Amino acid sequence: MECKKCGRPAVYVDKRSGTALCEEHFREGLEDRVRKEIRSEGIGKDKRHIRIAMGISGGKDSLVMMDLLWRVEREYDVELIALTVDEGIEGGEYRRRRFDLIRRIAQERGIGWELRSFKQKYGFTLDEAVVALKGKEEPCSICGVLRRRALNDYARELGADYLAIAHNLDDEAETVLMNVIRGDSQALRRSENYAEELTAFYVPRIKPMRRVTEREAAFYAYLMGIPAEEEECPYARLSLRDEVRSFLDTLVRDHPAVRDSLVRLGDELKEKGKGLSRSRCASCGYPTSGGRKYCRVCEINFAVKGTLIGANQEG
Amino acid sequence: MECKKCGRPAVYVDKRSGTALCEEHFREGLEDRVRKEIRSEGIGKDKRHIRIAMGISGGKDSLVMMDLLWRVEREYDVELIALTVDEGIEGGEYRRRRFDLIRRIAQERGIGWELRSFKQKYGFTLDEAVVALKGKEEPCSICGVLRRRALNDYARELGADYLAIAHNLDDEAETVLMNVIRGDSQALRRSENYAEELTAFYVPRIKPMRRVTEREAAFYAYLMGIPAEEEECPYARLSLRDEVRSFLDTLVRDHPAVRDSLVRLGDELKEKGKGLSRSRCASCGYPTSGGRKYCRVCEINFAVKGTLIGANQEG
Numbered sequence: 001m002e003c004k005k006c007g008r009p010a011v012y013v014d015k016r017s018g019t020a021l022c023e024e025h026f027r028e029g030l031e032d033r034v035r036k037e038i039r040s041e042g043i044g045k046d047k048r049h050i051r052i053a054m055g056i057s058g059g060k061d062s063l064v065m066m067d068l069l070w071r072v073e074r075e076y077d078v079e080l081i082a083l084t085v086d087e088g089i090e091g092g093e094y095r096r097r098r099f100d101l102i103r104r105i106a107q108e109r110g111i112g113w114e115l116r117s118f119k120q121k122y123g124f125t126l127d128e129a130v131v132a133l134k135g136k137e138e139p140c141s142i143c144g145v146l147r148r149r150a151l152n153d154y155a156r157e158l159g160a161d162y163l164a165i166a167h168n169l170d171d172e173a174e175t176v177l178m179n180v181i182r183g184d185s186q187a188l189r190r191s192e193n194y195a196e197e198l199t200a201f202y203v204p205r206i207k208p209m210r211r212v213t214e215r216e217a218a219f220y221a222y223l224m225g226i227p228a229e230e231e232e233c234p235y236a237r238l239s240l241r242d243e244v245r246s247f248l249d250t251l252v253r254d255h256p257a258v259r260d261s262l263v264r265l266g267d268e269l270k271e272k273g274k275g276l277s278r279s280r281c282a283s284c285g286y287p288t289s290g291g292r293k294y295c296r297v298c299e300i301n302f303a304v305k306g307t308l309i310g311a312n313q314e315g
Numbered sequence: 316m317e318c319k320k321c322g323r324p325a326v327y328v329d330k331r332s333g334t335a336l337c338e339e340h341f342r343e344g345l346e347d348r349v350r351k352e353i354r355s356e357g358i359g360k361d362k363r364h365i366r367i368a369m370g371i372s373g374g375k376d377s378l379v380m381m382d383l384l385w386r387v388e389r390e391y392d393v394e395l396i397a398l399t400v401d402e403g404i405e406g407g408e409y410r411r412r413r414f415d416l417i418r419r420i421a422q423e424r425g426i427g428w429e430l431r432s433f434k435q436k437y438g439f440t441l442d443e444a445v446v447a448l449k450g451k452e453e454p455c456s457i458c459g460v461l462r463r464r465a466l467n468d469y470a471r472e473l474g475a476d477y478l479a480i481a482h483n484l485d486d487e488a489e490t491v492l493m494n495v496i497r498g499d500s501q502a503l504r505r506s507e508n509y510a511e512e513l514t515a516f517y518v519p520r521i522k523p524m525r526r527v528t529e530r531e532a533a534f535y536a537y538l539m540g541i542p543a544e545e546e547e548c549p550y551a552r553l554s555l556r557d558e559v560r561s562f563l564d565t566l567v568r569d570h571p572a573v574r575d576s577l578v579r580l581g582d583e584l585k586e587k588g589k590g591l592s593r594s595r596c597a598s599c600g601y602p603t604s605g606g607r608k609y610c611r612v613c614e615i616n617f618a619v620k621g622t623l624i625g626a627n628q629e630g
Contacts, residue, residue: 261498
């Protein structure tokens with residue numbers, strides 16, 4: 001196979017279009033899509049200095065995003081910060097081992113690395129929260145709620161104008177389909193374009209990788225020499241996302257562009273300017289959904305601390 | 316198990332809610348949902364005499380709909396007509412055998428039965444169209460386009476105020492998910508509430524069974540003594556709908572209400588008053604989508620007739 005752009009030997013074939021590309025043009029294609037995505041967010045439109053905090057878990061997508069943003073941002077007056085939040089999961093040293101990798105990749109590119117933790121932010125690790133809320137909350141649900149808030153708040157503390165999240169096209173397609181299956185029309189309509197009044201709480205999120213497929217990200221990671229993750233999160237269990245992913249894997253054989261069309265559909269259903277709800281958490285003041293008195297972060301926080309205090313008093 | 320309403324022995328258990336019901340209360344539940352659905356369409360709100368043409372294929376859902384509408388309509392000034400369109404599929408006498416069943420069930424209820432055909436309407440049978448368009452159009456696609464138009468036009472000829480279609484909740488849920496997978500936001504947004512100017516073309520469609528599950532319809536058919544269909548349509552092949560159905564069958568184990576939430580989502584995404592496109596077929600004058608010159612019915616009609624004429628000239 002030859003690269004469709006230059007005729008040199010191809011190293012990657014896009015299964016959707018059958019397009020074959022050499023390494024240089026494969027890289028170029030990914031950079032173009034990342035550039036297009038961040039430009040669509042208005043970054044690089046004016047000469048303004050911009051600071052982007054990147055949520056870097058150490059997974060391949062986050063490391064690929066760090067490299068791609070670094071390559072693309074050189075064209076703009078953009079300062080990148082790698083932000084990692086350690087959830088505090090002891091089992092099998094999951095994630096901790098990736099920290100050396102993050103440090104090295106950031107250092108090589110002159111990017112500062114900021115390491116924070118659930119322990120710092122909330123006073124407890126994910127492991128402690130999981131034990132405290134056993135039977136009441138799923139680990140992935142606790143982790144998602146706390147990680148999202150922690151990334152946002154630390155990005156704000158770091159003075160970031162944007163928080164970049166490494167969701168790829170497959171993740172995005174799965175999210176659209178999951179929202180459909182849950183019948184969550186609110187989530188489908190909600191745009192990341194927060195209403196003006198919400199910028200006091202939330203750093204606008206961008207997803208530079210949302211046009212890059214899982215397979216492309218994996219191949220790019222291979223080209224970067226990033227070792228595959230050896231361990232799965234010890235809390236991982238069969239989730240709706242896994243079922244959706246395997247369904248899409250089946251569908252993609254006959255409908256190669258099914259993930260692309262899901263992402264496009266998700267974009268079309270979003271209503272611009274549709275912000276989050278106007279009700280506010282009675283404790284932290286952040287927006288809450290569905291008329292709750294407390295936001296999910298505070299609910300979890302109170303529940304964990306109540307249990308921990310209870311346990312100490314009993315003990 | 317006892318009926319939750321009266322304590323008599325239960326004959327049906329709803330897997331979603333665990334509710335057990337005796338025969339009487341099972342029937343009552345289905346009638347209530349059909350009544351609610353047709354009331355939501357405004358039928359029975361005033362004293363006006365209304366004529367409903369029912370699309371009756373002879374499949375269990377259509378026969379169940381005939382019985383349920385007959386039971387419910389007695390409360391209103393509604394006249395029912397059973398309308399069957401014979402596609403002209405010879406293989407294995409598919410569908411033809413169901414005609415005796417339709418005739419009997421209609422007769423027992425004093426409902427008139429109108430039998431029409433593709434041959435009458437278009438001048439050719441589905442079998443002839445399939446042969447003529449081999450390699451160009453899928454049989455199910457030809458059949459769907461021609462059947463929909465034929466049912467509509469014959470319902471209008473019969474002076475019907477509404478055309479009732481026997482889609483059940485499972486069908487509706489699959490359709491929503493199929494539109495999502497195809498990324499067809501236009502289909503998702505389109506409402507059956509046609510804009511005023513389109514009522515010249517289309518008899519408003521109602522779906523009395525859209526709150527009745529496949530499983531409930533099958534059990535109701537069993538109670539009615541309707542024999543199961545022995546033969547599948549000879550043109551049936553593995554379709555996107557089948558893949559979607561088997562995915563939903565998997566999901567429903569952990570998410571018992573997934574089909575209900577898909578239908579609700581479909582309703583929420585519909586935009587009231589959002590009609591079909593304003594462009595018109597240059598041949599028949601019906602609305603066309605996506606700026607086509609000819610509507611799909613005319614496209615198929617021309618293609619079949621062109622081929623048939625060509626074949627006659629060659630022969």
